[in-house]
Amino acid sequence: MSGLGDVVKGLAGFVGDAPLAHIKAELEALAGQVGEIAQELERAKGSVHWEGRAADAFHTHADERLRDLRALVGELDAAAGAAGAVVVAGGLL
Numbered sequence: 600m601s602g603l604g605d606v607v608k609g610l611a612g613f614v615g616d617a618p619l620a621h622i623k624a625e626l627e628a629l630a631g632q633v634g635e636i637a638q639e640l641e642r643a644k645g646s647v648h649w650e651g652r653a654a655d656a657f658h659t660h661a662d663e664r665l666r667d668l669r670a671l672v673g674e675l676d677a678a679a680g681a682a683g684a685v686v687v688a689g690g691l692l
Contacts, residue, residue: 619682619683619685619686620682620683620686622682623679623682623683623686624679626675626676626678626679626682627675627676627679629675630672630675630676630679633668633671633672633675634668634672636668637665637668637669637672640661640664640665640668641665643661644657644658644661644662644665
C-alpha cells in the first residue's frame with residue numbers, strides 16, 4: 600500500500616482507535632452544547648419586546664452571532680464525522 604493509504608494507516612496506528620473515538624464523542628458533545636447556546640440566544644432574541652434602534656441593533660447582533668454559532672456547529676459536526684471516518688478506515692486497514 601502506498602500514498603494516502605499509508606498516511607491513514609499511520610495516523611490510525613499513531614493515534615489509535617480509542618482516542619479518535621473519544622475525540623469524535625467530544626466533538627459531538629461540543630456541537631450539542633453550541634447548539635443549545637444558539638437555541639438560548641434565539642429564545643432571548645424572541646423575548647425582546649422593546650422597539651427602536653436599540654432593539655434593532657440587538658436583533659442584528661443576535662442574528663450575526665446565531666449565524667456564527669450555527670456555522671460552528673456545522674464545523675464541529677464535520678470534524679466529528681472526519682474523526683469517525685478515520686476510525687472506520689483504520690479498522691478496515
